[in-house]
Amino acid sequence: MAFLKFSASFFLLFLLFSLFSVISRGDNDDDDSASMAKLASALQPLPQNWSTNSSSSYCQWLGVKCDSSMHVLQINLNAKNLYGSLPSEFPPLPSLHVHHISMNKLTGSLPSLTKLPLLKKLYLNKNKFKTIPPGFFQGLTGNLQVLNLGDNPFLGTWMIPLEFSKFRNLTAFSAYSSNLEGSIPDIFGSLGALTNLRLHLNNLTGSLPPSFSKSKIKYLNLRMQKVGLTGTIDVLSNMTCLSRVRLQYNRLTGSIPDLSNCETLETLDLQYNNFIGVFPWPLISHPSLKVISVNKNRLQGRCPSITVTKYVSLFANN
Numbered sequence: 001m002a003f004l005k006f007s008a009s010f011f012l013l014f015l016l017f018s019l020f021s022v023i024s025r026g027d028n029d030d031d032d033s034a035s036m037a038k039l040a041s042a043l044q045p046l047p048q049n050w051s052t053n054s055s056s057s058y059c060q061w062l063g064v065k066c067d068s069s070m071h072v073l074q075i076n077l078n079a080k081n082l083y084g085s086l087p088s089e090f091p092p093l094p095s096l097h098v099h100h101i102s103m104n105k106l107t108g109s110l111p112s113l114t115k116l117p118l119l120k121k122l123y124l125n126k127n128k129f130k131t132i133p134p135g136f137f138q139g140l141t142g143n144l145q146v147l148n149l150g151d152n153p154f155l156g157t158w159m160i161p162l163e164f165s166k167f168r169n170l171t172a173f174s175a176y177s178s179n180l181e182g183s184i185p186d187i188f189g190s191l192g193a194l195t196n197l198r199l200h201l202n203n204l205t206g207s208l209p210p211s212f213s214k215s216k217i218k219y220l221n222l223r224m225q226k227v228g229l230t231g232t233i234d235v236l237s238n239m240t241c242l243s244r245v246r247l248q249y250n251r252l253t254g255s256i257p258d259l260s261n262c263e264t265l266e267t268l269d270l271q272y273n274n275f276i277g278v279f280p281w282p283l284i285s286h287p288s289l290k291v292i293s294v295n296k297n298r299l300q301g302r303c304p305s306i307t308v309t310k311y312v313s314l315f316a317n318n
């Protein structure tokens, strides 16, 4: 009897608790409709078939992909002529993996992205953003794989922060033409997944970081820095994954190092620097190298001219 009584009251308690949790969850908290409506109300013009009303149809909006439980996985608003600015705090989307909003005319501050814990790929390139708010990079997690901030020519000057070293899964980082200045931090020992680094057309100074030695970078583009990178490029001889290297228009110096360990190197553009010494002739017979440009340096002695068969363009040291 006592047992039955206990069971009954337990059952009642359970019912009450269930009812309470249904009420407290409300209509929208179990999906992303409120966040998507908030995002929609910040976008000008409203993308085709988006709505500022909280509605359950957001998974069918243009460029939106959801999982089976109606959580937004992907937002792709590439080249939709959007202008204005994004909300300073991006609405919470707990499952968002890919956010692609490049090739628009967005301005103002980049949004804080702390409410996007699973974000892996972020494309903000080719816009007119003006500021990177404090804490922007802290707000991104080690899940990040692709970060593209390139071609944001109106950004205020900024530097790559040391906390970048937490992006252990980052494979591609692009921030060309975005008013990046200061030196390249020596954090590449931590960025073991990075294969693609494109920071050209900025005002980076200082030398190539020693930890490039430990990286798996394939595509390295640091060409055309306003004042110019300095120091030697000796570290390249340890970068065994290199494929395309563009370092033209800097103030790099020293001799051209032995690149025989860079077995997959295809392009080496070193024009318009201050390289000295004798041109390393063994480079000509490097098996994979297709393009070498070394003109406009201070190389001494005989320099190769054009080797048509390998599409190599080599000019004298003038």
Ligand SMILES: *[C@@H]1O[C@H](CO)[C@@H](O)[C@H](O)[C@H]1NC(C)=O
Pocket (backbone or CB within 6 Å): 051, 053
């Ligand atoms: C949005 O809500 C307003 C007011 O509730 C309503 O008038 C309007 O028709 C709704 N728009 C859409 C696209 O559902």
Ligand SMILES: *[C@@H]1O[C@H](CO)[C@@H](O)[C@H](O)[C@H]1NC(C)=O
Pocket (backbone or CB within 6 Å): 048, 049, 057, 060, 061, 062
């Ligand atoms: C919105 O537009 C896309 C692409 O045109 C279409 O696939 C989708 O069904 C539309 N969704 C709604 C709710 O109309």
Ligand SMILES: *[C@@H]1O[C@H](CO)[C@@H](O)[C@H](O)[C@H]1NC(C)=O
Pocket (backbone or CB within 6 Å): 141, 142, 143, 144, 168, 169
């Ligand atoms: C990096 O990716 C792996 C899976 O590829 C994952 O297990 C790990 O948690 C990720 N690292 C971070 C810091 O998120």
Ligand SMILES: *[C@@H]1O[C@H](CO)[C@@H](O)[C@H](O)[C@H]1NC(C)=O
Pocket (backbone or CB within 6 Å): 181, 182, 203, 205, 226, 227
């Ligand atoms: C580039 O950065 C240096 C500081 O490292 C600064 O003195 C210089 O004015 C900058 N140049 C341009 C064109 O922004």
Ligand SMILES: *[C@@H]1O[C@H](CO)[C@@H](O)[C@H](O)[C@H]1NC(C)=O
Pocket (backbone or CB within 6 Å): 210, 213, 234, 235, 236, 237, 238
């Ligand atoms: C190349 O790597 C070796 C081993 O880590 C290191 O001792 C050496 O200093 C590196 N050389 C350059 C030029 O970075």
